[in-house]
Amino acid sequence: MSEPMRIRATLQGDVADVRILMRHPMETGQRKDAKGEIIPVHFIQHVLVTHNGRTVLDAQWSQAVSRDPFLGLRVKGAKAGDKIAVTWTDNKGDKRTDEATIAPAS
Amino acid sequence: MDTLRSGAAAFALACLLTALAAAQSPSGLEVGRKMLMEDNPGELWIDRGKKLFHEKRGPRKASLEQCDFGLGPGKLKGATTHLPRYFADTDKVEDLDSRIVTCMVTLQGFKLEDVKRTAIGRPLTDGSDVEAIAMYVASNSNGMKMDVRLDHPKEREMYKAGQYLFFRRSGQTDFGCVTCHGDPDKRIRLQDLVHMLDKKEIQAVAGSWPAYRGAHGIARTMQWRLYDCFWQMRLPELGYLSDVSIALSTYLNYQGNGGVVKVPGFKR
Amino acid sequence: MKKAIRWTLAAVPLLIAVGCATFPDAQSTRDTAESMIKASFTAPAPHLLKRLDQDRAQQICSKVDQAPLTQEEAAEVVKLARASIEYPKSGKLVGDWKIGAKLAYNGAGDRIQNGRLEKRKENGGLCQNCHGLEAGEINVGNIGPPLTGFGAQRGNSEAVAKYAYEKIYNGWAYFPCSNMPRLGANKHLTLEQITHLVAYLIDPESSLNKK
Numbered sequence: 203m204s205e206p207m208r209i210r211a212t213l214q215g216d217v218a219d220v221r222i223l224m225r226h227p228m229e230t231g232q233r234k235d236a237k238g239e240i241i242p243v244h245f246i247q248h249v250l251v252t253h254n255g256r257t258v259l260d261a262q263w264s265q266a267v268s269r270d271p272f273l274g275l276r277v278k279g280a281k282a283g284d285k286i287a288v289t290w291t292d293n294k295g296d297k298r299t300d301e302a303t304i305a306p307a308s
Numbered sequence: 309m310d311t312l313r314s315g316a317a318a319f320a321l322a323c324l325l326t327a328l329a330a331a332q333s334p335s336g337l338e339v340g341r342k343m344l345m346e347d348n349p350g351e352l353w354i355d356r357g358k359k360l361f362h363e364k365r366g367p368r369k370a371s372l373e374q375c376d377f378g379l380g381p382g383k384l385k386g387a388t389t390h391l392p393r394y395f396a397d398t399d400k401v402e403d404l405d406s407r408i409v410t411c412m413v414t415l416q417g418f419k420l421e422d423v424k425r426t427a428i429g430r431p432l433t434d435g436s437d438v439e440a441i442a443m444y445v446a447s448n449s450n451g452m453k454m455d456v457r458l459d460h461p462k463e464r465e466m467y468k469a470g471q472y473l474f475f476r477r478s479g480q481t482d483f484g485c486v487t488c489h490g491d492p493d494k495r496i497r498l499q500d501l502v503h504m505l506d507k508k509e510i511q512a513v514a515g516s517w518p519a520y521r522g523a524h525g526i527a528r529t530m531q532w533r534l535y536d537c538f539w540q541m542r543l544p545e546l547g548y549l550s551d552v553s554i555a556l557s558t559y560l561n562y563q564g565n566g567g568v569v570k571v572p573g574f575k576r
Numbered sequence: 577m578k579k580a581i582r583w584t585l586a587a588v589p590l591l592i593a594v595g596c597a598t599f600p601d602a603q604s605t606r607d608t609a610e611s612m613i614k615a616s617f618t619a620p621a622p623h624l625l626k627r628l629d630q631d632r633a634q635q636i637c638s639k640v641d642q643a644p645l646t647q648e649e650a651a652e653v654v655k656l657a658r659a660s661i662e663y664p665k666s667g668k669l670v671g672d673w674k675i676g677a678k679l680a681y682n683g684a685g686d687r688i689q690n691g692r693l694e695k696r697k698e699n700g701g702l703c704q705n706c707h708g709l710e711a712g713e714i715n716v717g718n719i720g721p722p723l724t725g726f727g728a729q730r731g732n733s734e735a736v737a738k739y740a741y742e743k744i745y746n747g748w749a750y751f752p753c754s755n756m757p758r759l760g761a762n763k764h765l766t767l768e769q770i771t772h773l774v775a776y777l778i779d780p781e782s783s784l785n786k787k
Binding site: 458461464465467468469471472473475476477478479480481482483484486487488490491493494495496497498501505538539540542543544545546547550551552553555 | 598599600605606608609612613615616617618619624625627628629630634637638639640641642686687688689690691702704705706714715716717718719755756757758759762763764
């Protein structure tokens with residue numbers, strides 16, 4: 203239903219540089235449509251990032267975050283082949299999880 | 309007195325060096341734009357476009373895998389660096405959009421008018437299939453240099469016509485492309501304008517299309533960009549895939565030869 | 577040896593004709609491009625397509641690669657521009673600066689999109705796109721010079737009012753082929769609108785002239 207995220211995780215020493223692109227309208231609830239009616243609020247409220255199942259980021263977002271958000275983070279103690287999983291949940295209750303494997307340092 | 313004077317001189321030198329250093333370091337705007345450019349949402353269109361490219365679609369239930377972008381059917385790596393170019397099968401010079409549309413019609417059986425009508429997506433939607441496929445196809449040239457050739461007489465005709473059109477002023481604004489893109493260091497409000505008569509500047513943008521247009525939240529191709537310019541100039545609507553659009557793209561892309569392809573670009 | 581050279585010399589023009597780049601000349605390029613224009617645009621009403629036609633001055637001002645104007649060409653553009661200028665019947669060139677201020681920041685009006693002409697109450701002056709206006713603003717275009725303190729610098733005499741009016745009506749009277757649109761001559765703005773912009777520029781009370 204929702205589009206897949208794009209997750210890139212590359213190793214720099216023992217730190218994984220993780221870059222996540224999400225597809226989401228992130229409506230603030232303040233915009234009006236062509237008829238002049240408010241477009242309902244619709245945004246990612248919660249983001250969870252895990253490293254081999256262990257939570258490394260647990261974030262509460264608001265409608266202040268832009269459409270099609272980008273999230274970048276660095277995870278210490280990472281190794282090539284480790285799993286990074288990202289889950290977002292929005293205010294309508296929609297949820298999505300995508301996974302990526304940490305690539306070796308190039 | 310001497311120590312005071314040399315102290316003052318040293319101070320003046322320090323100030324000058326600091327000013328110079330500040331001039332060299334990127335402005336806040338530049339840093340911000342660079343951050344937006346890297347990891348921009350346009351990458352999600354590459355994924356979407358790839359899926360659409362390989363999917364069996366249309367009345368003929370065929371994929372686009374046999375589409376020839378100039379290097380042979382299905383050969384995508386580097387293909388868009390040579391666009392626009394002449395294609396014998398249509399006897400026309402075609403850009404990326406035209407070629408995708410040609411293949412959607414001839415390989416997949418879609419109706420030409422239907423594809424053209426929906427090819428430029430509405431802002432704040434998922435955008436069109438053509439825009440996604442264009443992003444995917446172009447991404448196969450990432451890291452390579454623009455290399456438009458003008459070997460065929462029709463390519464040369466397009467190039468010269470595009471050059472003429474670039475400088476052509478008309479309408480109640482008396483604008484031509486050159487009005488905004490013919491001088492260095494120009495801006496409309498806060499939007500920097502590419503000086504297209506400068507080799508380095510046009511090389512820097514030639515490989516930046518298709519791009520994610522922040523304000524619209526979707527992928528955009530050069531066809532849309534040209535349309536939008538004519539809109540702002542208070543001129544009539546530029547036809548999708550029209551000769552004028554191909555001529556201008558041929559001229560500009562050739563001028564941008566040597567520029568490195570880096571899609572998705574990011575525009576405000 | 578001599579025979580070989582003679583043969584080679586004879587062959588060279590042939591080789592040039594066949595192998596080297598032959599691009600269309602200026603006249604056929606012009607014809608091709610103009611017919612492309614006729615086939616490449618649509619508009620909600622036929623008369624709007626005339627916006628693509630060029631008048632004599634625009635033709636002169638469209639030189640490929642920004643080739644310089646000759647003295648004669650520059651003089652012709654200036655002459656055409658001067659002849660085009662119309663003044664309000666009342667003779668009053670200075671209107672209301674508050675209305676002018678709104679116009680100066682208004683970049684909308686008269687665009688064509690999705691088969692419709694954008695008709696608003698009036699066309700905007702488009703000034704802010706290219707010119708810095710009020711002091712202290714960051715988002716200032718620079719295609720034209722900043723207009724901050726225009727009247728404060730020049731005063732608001734009749735001569736200055738006339739100059740400002742003519743610059744907006746048809747700036748090519750002063751600077752042939754300027755990037756500045758001929759807002760009055762092209763009827764993007766009405767004569768009355770121009771008087772309000774003049775006031776915005778030169779009225780000492782105008783926010784443009786306040787520190």
